[in-house]
Amino acid sequence: MQIEEMRLDGNAIGGLLREIFTVEMTSAVGTCASCGAVNEVGRVQVYAHAAGTVVRCADCEQVLMKIVRGGGRCWVDMTGVRCLEFVLD
Amino acid sequence: MLSWQFCTLAEIVQETPRVASLYLDVPDWQGHMAGQHVDVRLTADDGYRAERSYSIASAPADRRLALTVERLEDGEVSPYLVGELRIGDRLELRGPIGGYFVWPGDDQRPLLLIGGGSGVVPLMSMLRHRAGIGSTVAARLLFSSRSQADIIYRDELTRLGSAGDGLTVFHTVTREKPAGWTGYTRRVDEAMLKEVAWPKQDSPAVFICGPTSFVEAAASLLVAMGYEAPTIKTERFGATGG
Numbered sequence: 207m208q209i210e211e212m213r214l215d216g217n218a219i220g221g222l223l224r225e226i227f228t229v230e231m232t233s234a235v236g237t238c239a240s241c242g243a244v245n246e247v248g249r250v251q252v253y254a255h256a257a258g259t260v261v262r263c264a265d266c267e268q269v270l271m272k273i274v275r276g277g278g279r280c281w282v283d284m285t286g287v288r289c290l291e292f293v294l295d
Numbered sequence: 296m297l298s299w300q301f302c303t304l305a306e307i308v309q310e311t312p313r314v315a316s317l318y319l320d321v322p323d324w325q326g327h328m329a330g331q332h333v334d335v336r337l338t339a340d341d342g343y344r345a346e347r348s349y350s351i352a353s354a355p356a357d358r359r360l361a362l363t364v365e366r367l368e369d370g371e372v373s374p375y376l377v378g379e380l381r382i383g384d385r386l387e388l389r390g391p392i393g394g395y396f397v398w399p400g401d402d403q404r405p406l407l408l409i410g411g412g413s414g415v416v417p418l419m420s421m422l423r424h425r426a427g428i429g430s431t432v433a434a435r436l437l438f439s440s441r442s443q444a445d446i447i448y449r450d451e452l453t454r455l456g457s458a459g460d461g462l463t464v465f466h467t468v469t470r471e472k473p474a475g476w477t478g479y480t481r482r483v484d485e486a487m488l489k490e491v492a493w494p495k496q497d498s499p500a501v502f503i504c505g506p507t508s509f510v511e512a513a514a515s516l517l518v519a520m521g522y523e524a525p526t527i528k529t530e531r532f533g534a535t536g537g
Contacts, residue, residue: 211534213507218348218531220392221334224297233394248395248528255533 212255216247219259222273223247226282227292234292239285240268297392299336301385305359310447313366314413315377316352318359319386327351329424330397330417330502333362333390337372345371350416350504350530351391354423363447365413396502396530400424404500405493406434409483409513411505414532415447418504422455422462434462437491439483439509441470465491483513488520495522507531 216223216232223231232248243265250270251262258274263286270286284290306318332350353361366377380386398406398421406425408418415438425434436456440446446466456464467479467487479487493499501522503513510531518524 210511211507213531214533215529215531217332217393217396218533220332220394221297221348221389224392228296230392230394232392232396246395248393248530 209253212253214252214254216250216252216261218252218254219247219261219273222259222275226273226280229292229295231292234290236270236290237288238263238266238268238270239288241266242288297389299387299389301387302360304380304382304384304386307380307382310363311445313377313445314363314447315366316361316363317376317380317386318353318361319388321360321388324360325391327355327360327391328394328397328399329355329420331391331393331420332417333360333388333392335362335372335376336387336389337375338387347372348392349376350413350420352416352419352423354420354427356427357423363413363416363419396504396528398424398500398502400428400430402500403432405497406432407492407499407501408434408436409439409501409503409505410436411439411483411509411513412441412445413447414503414505414509414530416504417530418502419448419451421502422452425462426455426458426460429460431461433493435465435491435493436462437465437467437483437487439467439469439505442468443471443473443476483509483516485516485520488513488516492517492520492522495520498526501527502530503527504530505532507533 220232234247237244245264249264253260261271272283274281302319302321305320308316332348336346338344349362352363364376367373410418452464472480503510510529514527
């Protein structure tokens, strides 16, 4: 199977992101640290078939976030996100 | 805070040989928006857990929460949901989830919905919501299925499409050419979208949902035809779901 066929989008991690940030995040707006593209989280590319979840920019495909969860802990690498804007409850 | 909660299966409707709608009683359900999904979690006796997302099929005002699930033979979760789960059984879910792929109902832009297979599910929630609130926003659904027998919600879509409230339903089937069939018999392509899609100057709200390759092909065709990418909202199911 081609890796492209396994690609999901930000909708697929709505539950995971809400666990981390506690609020609705698919309509949050992120700025890519690589290309500066501003996209709603629902639009970004998501690869969730490996041990961790990899989130990539919808425009330049650079890595925005890596999320690994296990053993009651969560690791969130947000090196690729310059800014994340979201509505508080 | 998003918490896992138990609900009870109240009714099963077999939509096609491989697809069923599960009508659930969810205590203290907070309500949802058309297009949102829930996460479903199964826990084995040894503690192993599998989690999948399923789109909500029911309208916000419906009495019960409905999920429509396609049974994938090599899946971890769907063969349990469609085939094993019985009325009265409990199921663990959390939601509603999502705020991007949603149609709020007060959006007056013409609506273009493009669904592939079970990708029609969140679009059906939108159409049920539209009918329920008496919206006459012009709407078109382009629904791609493998064969006539695989068309989910076929009768209800016929009903909704003939209600005279501004909805037109277009079908295409990709793996057969049935006798007497008046719909399309090929994959979604530019010629089809030129016939079905609202002119781009009408600034339609576009929602596309289905397998990743289907969604990306349809979205790319629309962008190539000059539609603004940010007005095209997509939801990819991946290759298989589960």
